[in-house]
Amino acid sequence: xxxxxxxxxxxxxxxxxxxxxxxxxxxxxxxxxxxxxxxxxxxxxxxxxxxxxxxxxxxxxxxxxxxxxxxxxxxxxxxxxxxxxxxxxxxxxxxxxxxxxxxxxxxxxxxxxxxxxxxxxxxxxxxxxxxxxxxxxxxxxxxxxxxxxxxxxxxxxx
Amino acid sequence: xxxxxxxxxxxxxxxxxxxxxxxxxxxxxxxxxxxxxxxxxxxxxxxxxxxxxxxxxxxxxxxxxxxxxxxxxxxxxxxxxxxxxxxxxxxxxxxxxxxxxxxxxxxxxxxxxxxxxxxxxxxxxxxxxxxxxxxxxxxxxxxxxxxxxxxxxxxxxx
DNA sequence: GTTGAAACCCGCTAGTA
DNA sequence: TACTAGCGGGTTTCAAC
Numbered sequence: 001x002x003x004x005x006x007x008x009x010x011x012x013x014x015x016x017x018x019x020x021x022x023x024x025x026x027x028x029x030x031x032x033x034x035x036x037x038x039x040x041x042x043x044x045x046x047x048x049x050x051x052x053x054x055x056x057x058x059x060x061x062x063x064x065x066x067x068x069x070x071x072x073x074x075x076x077x078x079x080x081x082x083x084x085x086x087x088x089x090x091x092x093x094x095x096x097x098x099x100x101x102x103x104x105x106x107x108x109x110x111x112x113x114x115x116x117x118x119x120x121x122x123x124x125x126x127x128x129x130x131x132x133x134x135x136x137x138x139x140x141x142x143x144x145x146x147x148x149x150x151x152x153x154x155x156x157x158x
Numbered sequence: 159x160x161x162x163x164x165x166x167x168x169x170x171x172x173x174x175x176x177x178x179x180x181x182x183x184x185x186x187x188x189x190x191x192x193x194x195x196x197x198x199x200x201x202x203x204x205x206x207x208x209x210x211x212x213x214x215x216x217x218x219x220x221x222x223x224x225x226x227x228x229x230x231x232x233x234x235x236x237x238x239x240x241x242x243x244x245x246x247x248x249x250x251x252x253x254x255x256x257x258x259x260x261x262x263x264x265x266x267x268x269x270x271x272x273x274x275x276x277x278x279x280x281x282x283x284x285x286x287x288x289x290x291x292x293x294x295x296x297x298x299x300x301x302x303x304x305x306x307x308x309x310x311x312x313x314x315x316x
Numbered sequence: 317g318t319t320g321a322a323a324c325c326c327g328c329t330a331g332t333a
Numbered sequence: 334t335a336c337t338a339g340c341g342g343g344t345t346t347c348a349a350c
Contacts, residue, residue, distance in 0.1 A: 008224060016224075019217035023181065026342060037320050042343075053223040058216065059177035061312050065211040066166060066174075068312050071261065073270065094307045102307035103229065107300045112231065116312055142265045149252045149260035152310055154221050154274055184327065195334065200328075 008053065011036060012044055013156050016054070019045070020153045023057045060152065063116055070117045071144035074127075075109035076136060092133040098126045166211065169194060170202055171314050174212070177203070178311045181215045218310065221274055228275045229302035232285075233267040234294060250291040256284045 008016075014034045018025060031038040048054045063069065081089070093099055093113065101114035113130075117123045123141075131139060166174075172192045176183060189196040206212045221227065239247070251257055251271065259272035271288075275281045281299075289297060 016217070016219055020219050021214075021216065023215045023217045028342075038342090039321080039344085040319065043319090046344095051223070052220055055218045055220045055223075056179075057181045058179065058218055058310055059174070059181045060213045060216055060310055061174055061178050061314075062210055062213045063312050065209070065213075066312060066314060073261075073263075090306050097311070097313035099307060100309050100312070102305075103231075103302040104304040104306060105231075105300050106303050109300065111306075112300070112302070142263050142267065142270070144261040144270070145264050146262040147260075148248050148262060148269075149257060151258050152216055152218055153255070154219050154224060154226050154258070155255035156219075156224060186327075196327090197329095197336090198334070200330095204329090 008048075010158055012048060012053075013158060015041060015044055016048070017153075017156055019054070020156075067118050068116045070119060070123060071147060072115040072117060072123055073142045073144070074113040074115060074130070075140050075142070076111040076113070077108070077138040078110045078136075079138075089134045093130065096126065096129060096133070098122075099130075166206075168316055169198075170206060170211075171316060173199060173202055174206070175311075175314055177212070178314075225276050226274045228273075228277060228281060229305060230273040230275060230281055231300045231302070232271040232273060232288070233298050233300070234269040234271070235266070235296040236268045236294075237296075247292045251288065254284065254287060254291070256280075257288075 011034065015030065018030060018033060025033075027038040027042050030041045034041060036044075045054065063071075078089075090102075093102055093111075098115050098117055099113050100116050101112075103112045104110065105112050115123065115126055117126055127139075127141070130136065169192065173188065176188060176191060183191075185196040185200050188199045192199060194202075203212065221229075236247075248260075251260055251269075256273050256275055257271050258274050259270075261270045262268065263270050273281065273284055275284055285297075285299070288294065
């Protein structure tokens with residue numbers, strides 16, 4: 001799966017830049033845009049897929065279009081907990097589909113979650129599920145009024 | 159682009175669930191997994207693409223694999239600013255590739271950014287770019303120690 | 317060993333009943 | 334909704350450097 005961390009060169013970055021913006025471009029177009037032959041492009045892509053650099057190809061759904069217009073950030077502080085509590089916490093929270101991002105933080109808050117929900121009522125439903133599943137106490141939520149930018153494109157540099 | 163907000167039924171949700179997890183599945187496999195003909199699956203997908211429900215197809219890059227192992231959240235508070243300042247702020251911050259998410263918030267913090275950077279030094283570079291581009295004052299950063307969950311799959315429900 | 321070109325063949329796309 | 338035909342593109346192979 002991860003054969004000794006292959007180095008990525010400029011040509012790879014060109015390919016990745018295109019594919020992480022639009023994965024539906026053909027090898028032909030890819031080759032014309034990168035000044036390499038189609039099967040060189042194909043070989044490089046395949047190598048990066050096998051190396052895990054390209055994790056997967058997905059369809060991105062517009063959350064608004066399916067009625068998920070509300071983004072909520074949930075900050076959680078935990079007082080000392082055992083390892084198994086933490087493990088269980090991570091597992092049960094990860095299993096909630098509305099939790100789309102979940103980080104262990106340094107500083108003030110210990111955990112930060114990003115939720116995608118339909119409405120306040122929907123948020124309340126998920127919130128209850130959340131505190132029930134892990135028996136949390138110190139939880140505070142912030143609501144996003146507007147998503148100014150959201151991209152899955154990572155900042156690639158030479 | 160958005161012809162009168164078509165309703166999404168269960169069959170559509172089945173398709174979306176698969177495609178938002180793995181967009182590389184063939185129509186044949188899609189049809190066998192959803193009990194609809196390949197042709198029907200294709201037509202539904204095309205309709206959802208045209209309706210903007212499926213926004214795009216992208217390759218997801220593992221940030222760690224390309225040396226972007228650090229996720230930072232930046233909370234910004236603004237004291238009263240003019241409309242044009244706000245507009246310029248949104249535009250210049252959005253243009254920074256390391257800013258992968260950018261929200262206008264309710265409550266304590268006015269804006270929340272998510273950054274993908276390589277290291278502390280890299281973070282510092284982006285931070286400087288940030289405060290220079292929009293002349294910010296009240297900025298506080300929190301570092302993610304661990305990404306427990308990150309998914310682009312939205313919580314689809316019947 | 318690495319690169320490019322060309323053939324193969326599968327599967328996407330679209331037209332028709 | 335199902336069938337079918339065309340064709341575009343991913344995959345493989347082979348030859349050349």
